[in-house]
Amino acid sequence: MLKTLIIDDEPLAHQVIKHHLQGCDDISVLASCYNATEALRYLAQQQVDLLLLDINMPALSGIELLRVLHNRPAVIIISAYKEYALEGFELDVVDYLLKPVGAERLFAALNKVRRRITSTKLPAEPYIVLKVDREKRKFLLNNISLFEAYGNYVKVWQGEQMTLVNSTLKRLLQQLPGQQFVQVHKSFVINKDKVLAVEHELLRLDGEQQVKVGKLYKHRLIGLL
Missing domain, CATH: 3.40.50.2300 (Response regulator)
Structure with missing residues (x-):
């Protein structure tokens, strides 16, 4: 009105x-x-x-x-x-x-x-800005399923598409909203909204990706679905 x-x-x-x-x-x-x-x-x-x-x-x-x-x-x-x-x-x-x-x-x-x-x-769609080679690039958070550590880099997975960004997983995790993203392994941070199934030490994500859950992070599976 x-x-x-x-x-x-x-x-x-x-x-x-x-x-x-x-x-x-x-x-x-x-x-x-x-x-x-x-x-x-x-x-x-x-x-x-x-x-x-x-x-x-x-x-x-x-x-x-x-x-x-x-x-x-x-x-x-x-x-x-x-x-x-x-x-x-x-x-x-x-x-x-x-x-x-x-x-x-x-x-x-x-x-x-x-x-x-x-x-x-209309709310602005949340995003994160990360460095790819020599340029800064915007990534929409809702499109990201997984961050995977790769030495001094991080693989950003958007479904089956992967982009290598210049960052460590620890530094990148500090920029992410905790209500949406959670670390489940020393090498993996997942988007909670992309989790389709939980089975013992494995998570199945949207796009059929499977992520192993580390022993120190098992308690974070509670209430994930």
């Missing part, structure tokens, strides 16, 4: 916008403010996801309002004045609509807001 605040000094503009929004089940209009000062007071007490904002208002304009907001929500400007569009986009507004605004144009702008909010809420 997108919590929305309408800010416009014209009552008719509020009526038109609310009429268009009647068919939007994910839009909740929390309040209507008729000037920027009133809006600032409201925003100091209530968090919103979206501002539907006019430009030309008494005392404080919509552009001036945006400049003083620190934690700015998504903004769609709805104005009769196209000459402020550049300033609006410099302030990272999602869209700039000209009055009188039609339902189709408003819905297109709302879709932009939905896409932006969805993209910002």
